[in-house]
Amino acid sequence: MTSEERKRVSKFLSGLLRHYPDRFGVEVDRSGFANLNDVLRVLEERYGVGEEHLRAIVALDGKRRFEICDGKIRARYGHSIDVDVRWSEGNAPRKLYHATAPENIGSIMRYGLLPMRRREVHMTETPEEALEVGLRHSKTPVLLEIDAENMIRDGLEIRKKGRVFTADSVPPRYIRVV
Template sequence: MIRRCEEHGCFRGEACPDCDQEGQFILDEEREDRLGRFIAGALRHFPAKLGLSMFEDGWVSINALTNAATRKYKWPKKYHIYALVESDVKGRYEISGGKIRAVYGHSIDVNLDYPLYEGEFAYYGVVPEEVDIILEEGILPVKQRYVHLSTTLEKAIEVGMIHSENPSIFKIDAAAAIDDGLNIMVANEDILLADEIPADYILEIYE
């Protein structure tokens, strides 16, 4: 569930993780899940189906999104959307100037405008059966607009374990790729986005 602490803002769970106060009730778990799924679909996969106009860089009017949510469920208010975004520890969405967009995970064609990565390496976790294909073809988007890379080995392992108990992790020379003109953007502290990663930039494989 989502609650709001007067001092620390919105959070998920029974008590504020910063001060252990119960806070004000905002959404129960069922409505949190329903609204979360609706927003994910609206901002990542099918905005036009919901009558939403999306800018090229993924932004949608938060008023229009609220109206679309209300048409479907009746109960959502704008503050529910703000609370869901503020309390999301994965940083999946951002709000600015009356607009909202998904930070990553798009299957629709968007052109995000995040800053280029300044780190040296990036990491990508896969099931072992995909290793040979990637070494031949490179890392390409699968059902998504961008390739999602990890900023650390630990995060790549965590992501890879969603699909395999023993994922293989590629270490990528991100600095060289960017120097050569590839677009590798910082979505948040854990996730990088790239159009593709040619196999030439794969440095090592951790099994």
């Protein structure tokens, strides 16, 4: 399997587990987990991808998007469907980053970072990773530095999911344009 093919399947899998499991008759539980066999049935049919390939896709994913556990699989982050996102794999560093399109800045500095169509706001540990995400929204993304240290001190929760950090929202006072 080439890296291009892996990427195609990974994108589909993200959509399936984050946004439209119903469309493919896949059931997702409260924690976001689906039966591995249900997902394999869909992947076999669409892409001829079997369990070994799926495990390779999950293992080689640089952002650690998926988690396989006890015959089940879930997306770690990015959901729009109603799952319980309140779990974490570790602590946040003092600063986090997010990048967005210039036209969003006014609204973000007024209302804060909001999850918009997803369950959570997504942030990264490095400016570089954030800018890569920002490039999906604009050719000239604006980098925001998030004061994670003070968010946590003030009782706001930040969760670690793979290489991504998430929050319910980020009020403007913790956001700085850099």
